[in-house]
Amino acid sequence: MVREQTGYSRLAHITKIINTTLNLQEVLEHVMKAISEEIVQCNVVGIFLPQEDGTFKGFAGKPETINGVTIDTLIIDPKKDLLVKELIESKKAIYIPDTSKDDRPNPKAVNAFKIKSLLALPISFEQELFGFIFLFNYGAPMNLTGLAIKSVEAYVNIAAIAIQNAKHLKQKEDLLAENQLMLGMLRDLTRCSSMGECLDICYSYLARILGSHTIINACLFDSQDRNINPVIPSHKETEVNCSCVKQRFEGIIQDVIRTNKTIYIPDIIKDERIHSESCQGFCIKSLLVIPFVSLGEVLGAIVVANREHKPENIDRFIQLAQSIVDATAPVFSNLRHLGRLEEIVEERTKELAKANEKVVSIIEGMTGGFFALGQDWKFTYINQHQFLPRNKTAKNVLGKNIWEVFPEIVGTVMYRELHRAMSERLAVQFELCSVFEERWYEIVAYPYEDGICCLFKNITEKKKFESEFKRLSSLDLIGQMAAGISHEIRNPMATVRGFLQLLKLDNDLGKQEHYFDIMIEELDRANSIITEFLSMGNTKTSDMKLRDLNAIIFDMTPLMEVDAVTQNKMIEVQTEDVPPLLLNHNEIRQLVMNIYKNGLEAMEEGETLLIRTYKEDNSVVLAVRDQGKGISSEVMEKLGTPFFTTKDNGTGLGLGVCYAIAARHSAKIEIETDEGGTTFFVKFNRI
Secondary structure, three states, rough: HHHHHHHHHHHHHHHHHHHHOOOOOHHHHHHHHHHHHHHOOOOOEEEEEEEEOEEEEEEEOOOOOEEEEEHHHHOOOOOOOHHHHHHHHOOOOEOOOOOHHOOOOOOHHHHHHEEEEEEEEEEEEOOOOEEEEEEEEEEEEOOOOOHHHHHHHHHHHHHHHHHHHHHHHHHHHHHHHHHHHHHHHHHHHOOOHHHHHHHHHHHHHHHHHHHHOEEEEEOOOOOOOOEEEEOOOOOOOHHHHHHHHHOOOOOHHHHHHHHOOOOOOOHHHOOOHHHHHHHHHHHOOOEEEEEEEOOEEEEEEEEEOOOOOOOOOOHHHHHHHHHHHHHHHHHHHHHHHHOOOOHHHHHHHHHHHHHHHHHHHHHHHHHEEEEEEOOOOEEEEEEEOOOOOOOOHHHHHEEHHHHOOOOOHHHHHHHHHHHHHHHOOEEEEEEEOOOOOOOOOEEEEEEEEEEEEEEEEEEEHHHHHHHHHHHHHHHHHHHHHHHOOOOOOHHHHHHHHHHHHHHHHHHHHHHHHHHHHHHHHHHHHHHHHHHHHHHOOOOOOOOOEEOOOHHHHHHHHHHHHHHHHOOOOEEEEEOOOOOOOOOOOOHEEEEEEHHHHHHHHHHHOOOEEEEEEEEEEEEEEEEEOOOOOHHHHHHHHHHOOOOOOOOOOOOOOHHHHHHEEEEEEEEEEEEEEOOEEEEEEEEOOOO
């Protein structure tokens, strides 16, 4: 029990880290530690992430070195490694208990690290592969159970979410950095007072993204004779360098100006248009030529000669370089034509509008709801994902007071917390159940200069998971109690029962025979409760065979009809053709019996209990519908909780047994209730 609580604590801790830390390495190290110390207790864990060339490189591992080899020096090629190839294709965990009998693992790795058995798992989320995790003991086999592998998979899923978060965060950071770069450049360009200063800003920002090992030069049309001449920057490159760039690449510069399209040559040695020997003195390896265009007027071209090999993500760098040049050209053109001041204002206005559109697109792209309120509590902005009750739209509520539009939320938690954020000027975070629908939301409200902004996140599924997790935890506790007390209590109970039966045979005690019968009945009742305890605590079902669910129900029909008739009630059975299922005959009888008896007890005389079977998508459904008065919301929340009962003589274990049986059959129980009755749905997965 302590180990399980530690496991839950570890899981909660890792989840907290994912939500609060930006360090992928830290998250993966916690995942590795949890897997290797608490689940399989292995001494070697390795995490491999994909590279641009299609291989996978070691990212994190435990221990840091094995036989002098560090994890970051290991490269796996899926084209050569059969095990990794199968992991990519199947995206399922592969456990090899004996590597000597399996040819999929790389023999070199098996021999080098003395791998006796191996567990390999893909790190994937929503069909996207992020890498792999390998577990083994150095020089010793691992004896893993299916449950242990499932537990490892759960933590690997956490690793997948962490990597996905890191990936999304990296993309957002790159986008933010690019936006900040462009905004900084635009700010600097607006302060320019000369064409030379304008080009220097362009050069400096290109050097930031393309590296310092570059020769950057602008080759522009002369305003009089329309010849292309290099423009010497005020720093860094010499006049000789700029003239050489123009001479050696003039043909390509002319192509760019004529076609108005960027040309990138990753290796000038392999390009027939360039005389590579003439470039050796400058150690130029790649070339980027971007058209310098302002308002449709071709001013020339920007030439970037790189002395190093192609950087990573060159396409993104080219696009950003194009944006830098495109942003520079209008300013350069306006500075050349000082008399066109109105065009300068118009161009800057367009640029600001673009920046604003990007901000709006980011907010609209958020998957959660978002709205802003002014200090007068009027809506000033609502994104497309914000839920509005009563079929209202953003157009209906923009500019209106939130408390007047939705008076139902006045006095609620949301009302109090938003007022606190507005008055105290601090960020607040809280959860609440919507007053308009049965959904839970996590809300973050934070102040800004003109009011407050609110983020809405739908956490209904999370709440359902927490509720189910709580219920399963209680069942697990009952199982442990049942296993512990059954042996200790049943033996003395059997002894007492036996002596009571002997005492009944004593003629001198004939007057007390009635009391002996009562005591024996109570002992039998206690024994039946223990039996139900054991049923709830059992996590495995034996004697699972392909059986016909309808046949089991038909076998029970006479018994159910007798129970109904004795209570002056009716039972109706409607079955459809359903495929065979893997079932335990006795347990399914017990499940049906518990549910139909509850249904009969919920009805008045003369009412009918309906039992149905039918197919639904990938499930076979058993539905039991009564005509009772329905179940209150207070009782619904506690259904299945051990010892909770609304009956005078009930044990509170019957429905819990049903949930346990359903879980052992990989089925789930759903309940619909209203004033006209209650329906229990037991949904089995089709084979």
